[in-house]
Amino acid sequence: MTGGRTNVDGKKTELEVTETGGFLFLAFIREFECVLRAQSNKWHGVGCGSRNGHVVKLDLRSHWKDFNEKWLEGSFESLEYLNLSHSSFSEGVVPHHLGNLSRLQVLDLRSIFIFDDGFGNFLAPIVDDLRWVSSLSSLRYLDLSGISIGNHTDWFHPVNMLPSLLTLNLADTGINIPSTQFVNFTSLNSIDLSDNDINSTIPIWLSNLTGLMHLNLKFNKFHGKIPDFIGTFSTLASIDLSVNSFYTSMPDLLCNLSSLFHLDLSDNIFSGPLSKLKNLDLSRNSFVGVLSETHFTNLKNLIYLDLSSNWFALNFSSRWIPLFQLQVFRASSCSNIGPYFPNWLHTQTHLQQLDLSNSSIRGTLPEWFDSILSHILHLDLSNNQIGGKMPLFHFDTSVLTTLKMNSNKFEGTLAAFPSNVNHLDLSNNLLSGELPQTGETMNLTLEVVNLSKNRFTGNIPVDLCRASYIQVLDLSQNKLFGRLPECLGNLSGLIAMDLSNNTIIGVVPSSLGSFTQLTTLHLHNNRLEGKLPLSLQNLTNLVTMDIGYNFLVGDIPFWSGERLLNLRILNLQSNKFTGKIPLQFCQLNAIQHLNLAQNNIIGTIPPCFANLSGMITDQSSIVYRIYNYEENIQASIKGIQSCKGDNSSYDHVGKVEAQDEDEDEDFWLYIGMGAGFVVGFIGLLGSLHFIRSWRVAYFEMLENFYTSILVNLACLRRTFVSRTWSSSRFRLDIVAELLSSICCSQAVVLCNHTYRAFDSVCRGDFCLHSGNDRLEEAEESLALGSDYQQYPCITTVDPALILNHKIYRYLLGS
Numbered sequence: 001m002t003g004g005r006t007n008v009d010g011k012k013t014e015l016e017v018t019e020t021g022g023f024l025f026l027a028f029i030r031e032f033e034c035v036l037r038a039q040s041n042k043w044h045g046v047g048c049g050s051r052n053g054h055v056v057k058l059d060l061r062s063h064w065k066d067f068n069e070k071w072l073e074g075s076f077e078s079l080e081y082l083n084l085s086h087s088s089f090s091e092g093v094v095p096h097h098l099g100n101l102s103r104l105q106v107l108d109l110r111s112i113f114i115f116d117d118g119f120g121n122f123l124a125p126i127v128d129d130l131r132w133v134s135s136l137s138s139l140r141y142l143d144l145s146g147i148s149i150g151n152h153t154d155w156f157h158p159v160n161m162l163p164s165l166l167t168l169n170l171a172d173t174g175i176n177i178p179s180t181q182f183v184n185f186t187s188l189n190s191i192d193l194s195d196n197d198i199n200s201t202i203p204i205w206l207s208n209l210t211g212l213m214h215l216n217l218k219f220n221k222f223h224g225k226i227p228d229f230i231g232t233f234s235t236l237a238s239i240d241l242s243v244n245s246f247y248t249s250m251p252d253l254l255c256n257l258s259s260l261f262h263l264d265l266s267d268n269i270f271s272g273p274l275s276k277l278k279n280l281d282l283s284r285n286s287f288v289g290v291l292s293e294t295h296f297t298n299l300k301n302l303i304y305l306d307l308s309s310n311w312f313a314l315n316f317s318s319r320w321i322p323l324f325q326l327q328v329f330r331a332s333s334c335s336n337i338g339p340y341f342p343n344w345l346h347t348q349t350h351l352q353q354l355d356l357s358n359s360s361i362r363g364t365l366p367e368w369f370d371s372i373l374s375h376i377l378h379l380d381l382s383n384n385q386i387g388g389k390m391p392l393f394h395f396d397t398s399v400l401t402t403l404k405m406n407s408n409k410f411e412g413t414l415a416a417f418p419s420n421v422n423h424l425d426l427s428n429n430l431l432s433g434e435l436p437q438t439g440e441t442m443n444l445t446l447e448v449v450n451l452s453k454n455r456f457t458g459n460i461p462v463d464l465c466r467a468s469y470i471q472v473l474d475l476s477q478n479k480l481f482g483r484l485p486e487c488l489g490n491l492s493g494l495i496a497m498d499l500s501n502n503t504i505i506g507v508v509p510s511s512l513g514s515f516t517q518l519t520t521l522h523l524h525n526n527r528l529e530g531k532l533p534l535s536l537q538n539l540t541n542l543v544t545m546d547i548g549y550n551f552l553v554g555d556i557p558f559w560s561g562e563r564l565l566n567l568r569i570l571n572l573q574s575n576k577f578t579g580k581i582p583l584q585f586c587q588l589n590a591i592q593h594l595n596l597a598q599n600n601i602i603g604t605i606p607p608c609f610a611n612l613s614g615m616i617t618d619q620s621s622i623v624y625r626i627y628n629y630e631e632n633i634q635a636s637i638k639g640i641q642s643c644k645g646d647n648s649s650y651d652h653v654g655k656v657e658a659q660d661e662d663e664d665e666d667f668w669l670y671i672g673m674g675a676g677f678v679v680g681f682i683g684l685l686g687s688l689h690f691i692r693s694w695r696v697a698y699f700e701m702l703e704n705f706y707t708s709i710l711v712n713l714a715c716l717r718r719t720f721v722s723r724t725w726s727s728s729r730f731r732l733d734i735v736a737e738l739l740s741s742i743c744c745s746q747a748v749v750l751c752n753h754t755y756r757a758f759d760s761v762c763r764g765d766f767c768l769h770s771g772n773d774r775l776e777e778a779e780e781s782l783a784l785g786s787d788y789q790q791y792p793c794i795t796t797v798d799p800a801l802i803l804n805h806k807i808y809r810y811l812l813g814s
Helices: 020-026 033-040 069-073 096-100 131-135 204-208 228-232 252-256 343-347 367-372 462-466 486-490 510-514 534-538 583-587 607-611 658-690 692-724 732-743 752-758 772-783 799-803 806-811
Strands: 013-016 045-048 055-059 081-083 106-108 141-143 167-169 190-192 214-216 238-240 262-264 279-281 288-291 304-306 311-314 328-330 353-355 362-364 378-380 385-389 401-404 409-412 421-425 430-434 448-450 455-458 472-474 479-483 496-498 503-506 520-522 527-530 544-546 551-555 569-571 576-579 593-595 621-626 629-634 729-731 761-763 766-768 794-796
Touching (some): 096 131, 343 367, 462 486, 486 510, 583 607, 658 692
Parallel strands (some): 055 081, 081 106, 106 141, 190 214, 214 238, 262 279, 279 304, 288 311, 304 328, 328 353, 353 378, 385 409, 401 421, 421 448, 430 455, 455 479, 479 503, 503 527, 520 544, 527 551, 544 569, 569 593, 766 794
Antiparallel strands (some): 013 045, 045 055, 621 629, 729 794
């Protein structure tokens, strides 16, 4: 216990007990003893009555795990306030004798212990019988959230006997709701039935709660239409119907709720017109149509507007000046917001959160954009097609800011790390140049730095080592080179570091062993060399260790199997490791992906690998999220055959798409070649057209070239034919075969019946041809296609005669 003073002049006294024994002693305090004890000890959490000093308040939230509640059986008949939230009862059951506290007005038993994992977390307390609640006739506040009631316990009838009840919280209790029409607790002004998986329409007995101010039915399976009686609750200020199964039109009755300032209908399938609200959240629905200025004419007090994940089209005049001043505007995943940046936003100078991610916005940021950033705490313009130079952000607020501009087309250099930003994501842009060396102006508040998938060059700046709060550092898929700074070890709070797909050289610094909180390490696809430092065995929280595609040497690190027992992903592929597979790897019971390919490993696979149960999975990818870094490994896991090649079996999200880059380079090469050809060809034709001397010379050159080819071919043919017909007597079938092979056409054969055209005399088996004046007739006869098989003969031909006539050219197919 802690000592202190308290007054006894009629004012309530606050007492604190820091030992279990002190609470047990309170069970025997009577009358004036509460004040007497308070005079010597100041006990926060215990309140004494102002008249007779009885204990009227016990606030014991989160004091014990598994405490003994029997002391509550003592003399506490004056107790009005009891808070035992976030504590567990010794027997795991809410004690029934709480019903003896007849004057109790506030009872808070809500629990956060919902599971037992063997590390000090306990199962949620259960209620096996709730009839004792009906004895607390003065109860005004009852919170059993997180207590396991279940659908087998009757909660409704005991609670229905509490006419003074104002607040009822039964979130996450596993209850069902009855189908009755009337209730006695008509004074209720706040009810929370969220997160119970209730599959029902909105209960009709809610219509009796005419003074209701807060209604929370989220995370259930309520369906059907919104009942009309909701529109009669003139005092209703807050409604949360998110994450249910409503598939209906937006109820017009909500327009009648004049006191309503918060409405959450997200994660349903509502459709229809909008309501006039102060805080409006319509995210993740299926609203369609056009929103114009007229829909917001009377919303002068609107400060929160969320239109995310809908199909709205914003049709606002560029000169429109809204009557409201938003603090939060979210329109992510609204494809109809773009293609231009909403011009009306320049009037919203009180914005604290602006989310226009994935909204099809193109072009550049408007000139007035800096004027709306004075109070910004969260800016997300990611996943658009915004280009131009990256602006110099200067946030005036002293509160740290989240800045997400990733997956756009920003280009140019990054002059400095923005000040007062703790989450910086500029990944997947066209930024180039060296990373900023800011010196004394370095932003020391950075916690997340993601500059991956850009075109940065140069060394990793040592200034980053001064930002000791960095938890995620992702510089992957750039063109960084040089060595890893030894001072990176100063980032002792680092959770994820990804430097993959760069050109970093040198050895792995031993200072990386100081990353005792590190869970993800990617050094994939660089030019690191040497041995792995032994200090890496201190990374006992490591889940992913990816150092593939480097030039690392030495034995496979056995200590990774002894010390890094949380490993799920170990990639040592394509290095120069030698030796055998360490038997210590058999201790990696959580391992799901182990890649030792393309090394100089000898020996056999240890038989104990069959016991690595973590590899027995039907998933072909390993996805998990740590802080603000998402790990996504697609791999060939045991029992699953990858359809990719060996080098593609590992495909980290940060891997460079080398093939895509090569295709891009080839594309621009072909474009350049084509453009050059067109320009050169047009230039040649233009020169020939306007310069006569060039034109004459050009065509003379073509004519001479053509003539030279014809002459050479004629000489070759004559030489070949002369040699072939060197004998004066030959068979025509041999001539036909020879001519067919030369001319690649059907040979025309001289036959006996054509001798008349030659005025020849047939002498036995020979035909003697003569008469130069008859050659034209012979050519005509040949054109008739005489049948050689009907009139075979052997003839004597003068080769010189044929070479000087058209028959020669005809036989050669010219």
